[in-house]
Amino acid sequence: MNRNSILRPDTVRSRNTTAILDAAELEFAEYGFKGATIASIAKRSKLPPANIHYYFGSKELLYQTCVERIFDIWKVAAEALDEIDDPVVALSLYITRKLDISRERPSGSKIWANEIIQGAPTMHAFLAKDLYDWTDSRTALFRKWQSEGRLKPVNPNTILYMIWATTQHYADFYHQIRVLNDGKELDEAQWEEIKSDVCSIILAGVGAKSDFSAK
Amino acid sequence: MNRNSILRPDTVRSRNTTAILDAAELEFAEYGFKGATIASIAKRSKLPPANIHYYFGSKELLYQTCVERIFDIWKVAAEALDEIDDPVVALSLYITRKLDISRERPSGSKIWANEIIQGAPTMHAFLAKDLYDWTDSRTALFRKWQSEGRLKPVNPNTILYMIWATTQHYADFYHQIRVLNDGKELDEAQWEEIKSDVCSIILAGVGAKSDFSAK
DNA sequence: GGTTTAACTGATTAAGTAGTCAGAAAACAT
DNA sequence: ATGTTTTCTGACTACTTAATCAGTTAAACC
Known part of the structure; x- marks a missing residue:
């Protein structure tokens, strides 16, 4: 047992x-x-x-065990935003890590997507507690950066959502991306280009600036 | 109704x-x-x-009818990129329309997400033909803008994917967004802020510039 | 080597599931 | 009114599904 x-x-x-x-x-x-x-x-x-x-x-318990295993992996990526005070470095690292996970473990992202689409019947408690708190502290960090002029004044949640949406898109919608890539898998060079382009667009988009005094 | x-x-x-x-x-x-x-x-x-x-x-035919009804709505938004030659105006309009659809008809986006996650068993022909062609002509337009210096040189597909990912995120992951909005529905003002912020981030991110000579 | 305990599974059950169809009910024509 | 066609549905079928459990096999221990 x-x-x-x-x-x-x-x-x-x-x-x-x-x-x-x-x-x-x-x-x-x-x-x-x-x-x-x-x-x-x-x-x-x-x-x-x-x-x-x-x-x-039971099917339910198997599912829950599955979901827990996914959380463990995602927590590691989340730490990127925890200890670095430079928005350029922190955001780049977070985006890069999330894209790596989308590439290596797309199933996790898809299970999450399915859960949320269905109204999070299983993960609701996690959402309302752990994710809420994590998001709250991250948006506080964004606000601090904004007050220092190192980030453009836009809604911090929107920044997070765009990062989540984009990085997980490469897992959830990989089939569509492959079709539009002439039916071929994304190769190493393409993944590198994606990381670089996504970082470049987001960082420029939110006006991320390293600390000037440190420059 | x-x-x-x-x-x-x-x-x-x-x-x-x-x-x-x-x-x-x-x-x-x-x-x-x-x-x-x-x-x-x-x-x-x-x-x-x-x-x-x-x-x-049959269930299959009902599903197909459902999907067709969704396509009809999405086609309208796609036209925003068709006839406007100013990247700032064209992209803003496209993003705004897609966000409106995410708000008004989230189910359509969710059905699409489910389809792609499952490898598009029903929509594969549409993906490989219609969507492929549409994407091809749009990325050509992006390349033209890039050659004119009105768009930053990043992979045009990435730009499209970020727009799709972000706008559809507000439909597919609405449950999560609501939880992180203290369990409350997004109100009119918040939707306006989202539209404005998303446009602002994407346009700055891809370095969209209106034609100078027309200014 | 013999006994106990844990690991496993074929066969079955009860509850769904898509789909069918004979015929009832409603709409329509004369 | 009466007959005829169309619209509709209760009751059924054949199949799939999660879960159970009695009984078998394998491992662990003494």
């Missing part, structure tokens, strides 16, 4: 739970909670359906 | 098909194609489930 084995070595249990979570992440990302099926997750993970209930108890 | 009454007057048929399409739009937006159920759409539209099959034949 024990769960939550994001644990050590190469036990049968750890291998199976990881395989199930990986499969579930793809399935939930593609079809949302309602549209996903245990049978399909079982097939993707090459395990019998009953095994999934054995490890996770 | 009854938008887009494809059919004439106030017949039983037109009232019912509209009620079903409105209900279906909400349902598909929330749960995607797989997650949506005929029974739930029937309940939303206050009609018996068999009636939906009577009018639309």
